[in-house]
Amino acid sequence: MHYVASPEDAGWGWIPDPAPGQWDRLGEQQSAQATAGNTALSAKRRCPDCARRLGLPR
Numbered sequence: 001m002h003y004v005a006s007p008e009d010a011g012w013g014w015i016p017d018p019a020p021g022q023w024d025r026l027g028e029q030q031s032a033q034a035t036a037g038n039t040a041l042s043a044k045r046r047c048p049d050c051a052r053r054l055g056l057p058r
Helices: 048-054
Strands: none
């Protein structure tokens, strides 16, 4: 699992309140735009640590 003292200082972006099912639709055709932190970032897949923790395919 990854940990940083300050996600803001690390330059991370995140989505505090994702829409229902947003992570299930995540992919090349439907990315998730960060709404907090570094909002210039978007995700096309979960990071391997998060997927492993949730028991999802990576």
